[in-house]
Amino acid sequence: MVDERKIWAKVIGTAIFVLMEFAALSMLKHSGSLQEIWISKASHRVMAKVWGGFDNIGRYFSLKTENQNLAEENAMLTEALRHSQDLIQKASENGLLTDSTTVFSGFELIPASIVKISRNKQHNYFILNKGYEDGVRPQSGVITPSGIVGIVDAVDRHYSYGLSFMNSGISISARLGNEGAVGPLTWDGISMDGAVLKEIPLQYKYSPGDTVWTSGSSMLFPPDIPLGIAGSSKVVNGAVNEIQVDLFQKFPALRYVTIVSSTGREEITYLENLESGEEEQK
């Protein structure tokens, strides 16, 4: 009886200790910006480890479905490869092929899978199972064959934390049609497959059903990734169109992604810094 009471006292003591430490960390997080970053990074790291463990268990039981999906994707890619090889052969026969013609040139591709993803918040995020040891860098894009998923925000040794496209703080540069206007594309904040293409000048004509692509004008995503289909539009402030977009990317069924990282980013950033430095001198 006495032993049981001692055990309970230890359990309650430990629980109170943990609660008090969490309270202290919470206070500390809100009292200093350095501490806020430090605690956020630590909590992301812990979260990634915990969810990574759960994910491994979950995946073990869904291997059959995954294999089936991969087999279907493999068949589709083989078909696409054959088609591409035919096109390349025809182009080389006609002398149209140049050496620089490659898909996503200037971008490094890293396959990854999603360990955890949130979908029911205004600021959604995801955690990937690849980190800086795998070559992932912050400010890399995350894509799938169906469109874009988000942007890598913080990178740890084996995991990365990213901001989902379903995040009210994210906007990406998108192009309407093959050679249409470029504007920022943001999540509509309501549905899992809805987005809004903003700031499209009124003089640009489009038809509902036109495809929306990545513009390639940022260093985050390669150009010409299909994002979705343009829907209805409305005029904002009498100056620009705001177009509803139905995204190809279906977030509920998301698991495997590709991280795209611009290989020339350092050079471009260096040039930008050089230019801004010269402007400051003037």
Added chain:
Amino acid sequence: MKQTRFLVNFLLLLIVQICIANFFRLSQYVMLSILPAMILLIPIRHGTIPTLFIAFATGLAVDLLSDGLLGLNVLALVPVAFCRVGIIRLVFGDEIFARKEDISVPRQGLWKMSVAIIMAQALFLIIYIWADGAGTRPLWFSGIRFAASLAGGYILSLFVASILAPERTSGTRR
């Protein structure tokens, strides 16, 4: 009477710690604190749970009334309260709990008291310096800060022990 005197002394030392935190910032390498010794010297008849609450309230009072980061002293002091029984058992043995004897320099001796104070002080400083630096300070800086603060804190803690010792508060020796 004994309890009231202990409480008064504890509150006075708390004010002293607030004054140290506000007015005695000797250098960025030295952080003086008597809080770990104050928690260590709480009479052992008070178990871990009451000590945790006392540590939380004491740390919070220092954080609120001094010019620092809110939550930092709480974060570092609560583990001292949590490990207090373990430190006392390790340094002074189990007999002290059987006899329900309070710890003090005259009873346990300066050597054992110093070891206990240094252990409590070290635990407090490791967490305090680690959280205060938030991973931005180099190891050598944190190391020097830890050593200097431990030395300063140890000397101050001996004074705290002489003030909070039960012989002093009761005025008698068993």
